[in-house]
Amino acid sequence: MKSDKKIITISREFGSGGRLIGKRLAEKLGVPYYDKELLDRIAEESGFSREMMEDAEKKAKNSFLYSLISAMGTAEAGPESLSLNERFFLAQFDTIKEIAGEGSCIIVGRCADYILRGMPEATNVFIYAEEEDKIKRAVEEYGIPQEHVKKLMKDTDKARANYYAYHTGQKWGEPVNYHLSIDSGYIGIEDIADLIIKYTDVKLFR
Amino acid sequence: MKSDKKIITISREFGSGGRLIGKRLAEKLGVPYYDKELLDRIAEESGFSREMMEDAEKKAKNSFLYSLISAMGTAEAGPESLSLNERFFLAQFDTIKEIAGEGSCIIVGRCADYILRGMPEATNVFIYAEEEDKIKRAVEEYGIPQEHVKKLMKDTDKARANYYAYHTGQKWGEPVNYHLSIDSGYIGIEDIADLIIKYTDVKLFR
Numbered sequence: 001m002k003s004d005k006k007i008i009t010i011s012r013e014f015g016s017g018g019r020l021i022g023k024r025l026a027e028k029l030g031v032p033y034y035d036k037e038l039l040d041r042i043a044e045e046s047g048f049s050r051e052m053m054e055d056a057e058k059k060a061k062n063s064f065l066y067s068l069i070s071a072m073g074t075a076e077a078g079p080e081s082l083s084l085n086e087r088f089f090l091a092q093f094d095t096i097k098e099i100a101g102e103g104s105c106i107i108v109g110r111c112a113d114y115i116l117r118g119m120p121e122a123t124n125v126f127i128y129a130e131e132e133d134k135i136k137r138a139v140e141e142y143g144i145p146q147e148h149v150k151k152l153m154k155d156t157d158k159a160r161a162n163y164y165a166y167h168t169g170q171k172w173g174e175p176v177n178y179h180l181s182i183d184s185g186y187i188g189i190e191d192i193a194d195l196i197i198k199y200t201d202v203k204l205f206r
Numbered sequence: 207m208k209s210d211k212k213i214i215t216i217s218r219e220f221g222s223g224g225r226l227i228g229k230r231l232a233e234k235l236g237v238p239y240y241d242k243e244l245l246d247r248i249a250e251e252s253g254f255s256r257e258m259m260e261d262a263e264k265k266a267k268n269s270f271l272y273s274l275i276s277a278m279g280t281a282e283a284g285p286e287s288l289s290l291n292e293r294f295f296l297a298q299f300d301t302i303k304e305i306a307g308e309g310s311c312i313i314v315g316r317c318a319d320y321i322l323r324g325m326p327e328a329t330n331v332f333i334y335a336e337e338e339d340k341i342k343r344a345v346e347e348y349g350i351p352q353e354h355v356k357k358l359m360k361d362t363d364k365a366r367a368n369y370y371a372y373h374t375g376q377k378w379g380e381p382v383n384y385h386l387s388i389d390s391g392y393i394g395i396e397d398i399a400d401l402i403i404k405y406t407d408v409k410l411f412r
Contacts, residue, residue, distance in 0.1 A: 128381050175334050175379060181387035191408035198404060202397040 005121040006031070006104045006200045009112040011164075011172070014156040015134030015142070015149075017184045017192075018127035022108045024193040031104040038095060038110060045098075046091035056088045089167055109160070113177060114168040120205045125196055126173060126181040133185035179203070211327040212237070212310045212406045215318040217370075217378070220362040221340030221348070221355075223390045223398075224333035228314040230399040237310040244301060244316060251304075252297035262294045295373055315366070319383060320374040326411045331402055332379060332387040339391035385409070 008025055012018020019035060026033035034041075039053050096115045099105055100122065107116075113124035129137075134153060138144045144152060164172035175181055180199055182192055214231055218224020225241060232239035240247075245259050302321045305311055306328065313322075319330035335343075340359060344350045350358060370378035381387055386405055388398055 126381065130382065173381060175332065175381060175387045175389070176336065178387075179389045179392050181332075181381045181384075183381070183385045186385050186410050186412065187405065187408055188410070195401065195405060195408070199393065199401060202393055202401070204392050204394070206392065 007100045007122040008106050009124045010108045012127040014153045015138040016127045016129045020189050021192050022106045026106045033106045035108040042091050042095045123200050124178045126178040127184050129185040213306045213328040214312050215330045216314045218333040220359045221344040222333045222335045226395050227398050228312045232312045239312045241314040248297050248301045329406050330384045332384040333390050335391040
């Protein structure tokens with residue numbers, strides 16, 4: 001049995017073009033696209049301000065500080081009173097579940113693959129590439145200055161891996177967490193989007 | 207620019223159905239399939255006997271022993287005289303290069319992805335699945351007795367990872383070593399073969 005509903009989550013290395021692929025998928029399928037858009041929706045529903053959430057996301061970039069703040073928040077106040085970071089993650093968790101319940105959509109990042117695991121309509125995709133290919137894309141397409149690109153790439157992916165590990169207990173980018181992993185260096189954005197759609201067309205409903 | 211020549215290497219976890227996918231690909235594309243068939247070809251060209259090669263492959267199952275034998279072989283005799291295992295790997299290396307030079311084909315296992323890395327016509331695919339799915343397939347399709355399946359699966363994959371790490375210095379199953387990684391638990395063998403062919407149709411020639 002197949003389903004017409006397509007929830008596609010995209011996890012991606014910095015510079016791999018994952019966001020572009022997500023946007024192209026949303027256009028091709030005519031479904032909503034969520035990345036930063038998620039924050040607006042969470043703000044609406046949870047009462048968190050955009051500023052506070054963006055601040056919490058920035059903090060996640062320092063992996064050690066992030067774990068420390070989260071751990072301290074709960075340790076001091078007891079399990080019933082969660083730290084701000086954890087409350088923010090839970091709000092995100094609820095909103096992602098809710099969005100996925102509403103119908104087809106594309107969600108980039110934010111542990112959406114983990115949050116929607118086991119949902120038969122969800123397809124989790126990981127987009128990566130070789131380092132030189134990611135640097136080239138980041139400089140030429142995202143306009144990142146050449147001298148900053150390596151550090152920015154390393155820091156961003158480290159923050160993503162850390163955020164994922166902290167909230168899911170899993171290793172970010174490990175194949176078993178995704179249905180499909182694609183190196184974006186050997187196939188165009190348009191063709192990757194088509195390939196993912198073809199996958200969702202034949203994915204077993206289980 | 208695209209090429210009509212398709213070299214597809216399949217690396218696979220035990221129980222993931224990777225061999226079946228390789229065979230199906232060979233049938234669909236009408237091209238030669240190499241797995242155990244490689245050993246015959248190596249025997250023909252290198253003078254190694256089938257028995258010796260199968261023995262060397264079995265030895266690789268004990269990771270510690272394998273590394274030790276290989277290291278001792280070279281350490282004792284100096285770099286110009288390679289250990290038997292290393293000579294066997296080099297013969298395999300040459301034969302895989304030669305086979306890939308001849309035309310389209312499917313090669314399962316044997317570090318073929320690494321050996322053919324950088325060849326524009328080569329597409330490297332990794333097939334994996336969740337543990338319960340692999341157990342189910344190994345018992346129902348390969349006929350492995352239920353009580354042996356977990357240990358056999360663990361030992362086989364450990365041997366593959368070790369063999370790969372020893373000869374390539376890379377981590378087996380790490381996405382960056384493959385163009386495409388697919389969880390075989392959510393899509394049928396036939397559909398996976400079609401998806402891989404579609405990928406090779408649009409893969410950039412670089």
